[in-house]
Amino acid sequence: MNKILVLILFCIGTFSLQAQTFSVSGMVDEADTGLPLPGVNIIVKNTSNGVVTDFDGNYTINEVSAGDVLVFSYVGFLPQEVTVGENQNVIDVTLKTDAAALEEVVVIGYGTQQRKDITGAVSVVSNExxxxxxPIKIEQALQGTAAGVNVTHLPAHREQELM
Known part of the structure; x- marks a missing residue:
C-alpha cells in the first residue's frame, strides 16, 4: 500500500515540476534613432517557435519557459540573444546597427539585393x-560619377504621365 502511495505522489510531483509556459511581449527599436523596427524576427533558440514584430515594433511570443533564449535578428543589425527570466512577461530590446552587413546590400533600380547575388557590375557613389x-537633385550626383551611367531627366509633364 505504501509503495502505491509513494508512486502516486512521485507521479504528481513529476507533473508539477514540468516547465510552466507563458507569453512574452515587448517592443524592438533601433539604438541610433530609438524608432521601432517592424519585421524583426524573434525565435526561441533551437526551436521553430517564433514571431515577427508588427509595424510598431511590438511582438508577443507564446509558449516560452523560464530559461529559454530569445534570438532577435534583423537585416543590417547585430543579432541579440536574451534569456527569459522566471515569470518575465515583458522584454524590450534595442538592436545595434551592423555596418559590415549594410556594406553587402546593394540598392538597385527595382529593389535590393545582396552583393554576392548580383551578376552585373556595381558602381558606388560615396556620401563624401x-x-x-x-547636387540639387540626385540625378546630378550620379551624372559623371558612376562609369557607364547615362542620366536623363524627363520634363515635368512626362514624369506625370509615367506615374
Missing amino acids: TIEELN
Missing part, C-alpha cells in the same frame, strides 16, 4: 562625393 558635389 555627394556632399562635395552638393
Whole structure:
C-alpha cells in the first residue's frame, strides 16, 4: 500500500515540476534613432517557435519557459540573444546597427539585393562625393560619377504621365 502511495505522489510531483509556459511581449527599436523596427524576427533558440514584430515594433511570443533564449535578428543589425527570466512577461530590446552587413546590400533600380547575388557590375557613389558635389537633385550626383551611367531627366509633364 505504501509503495502505491509513494508512486502516486512521485507521479504528481513529476507533473508539477514540468516547465510552466507563458507569453512574452515587448517592443524592438533601433539604438541610433530609438524608432521601432517592424519585421524583426524573434525565435526561441533551437526551436521553430517564433514571431515577427508588427509595424510598431511590438511582438508577443507564446509558449516560452523560464530559461529559454530569445534570438532577435534583423537585416543590417547585430543579432541579440536574451534569456527569459522566471515569470518575465515583458522584454524590450534595442538592436545595434551592423555596418559590415549594410556594406553587402546593394540598392538597385527595382529593389535590393545582396552583393554576392548580383551578376552585373556595381558602381558606388560615396556620401563624401555627394556632399562635395552638393547636387540639387540626385540625378546630378550620379551624372559623371558612376562609369557607364547615362542620366536623363524627363520634363515635368512626362514624369506625370509615367506615374
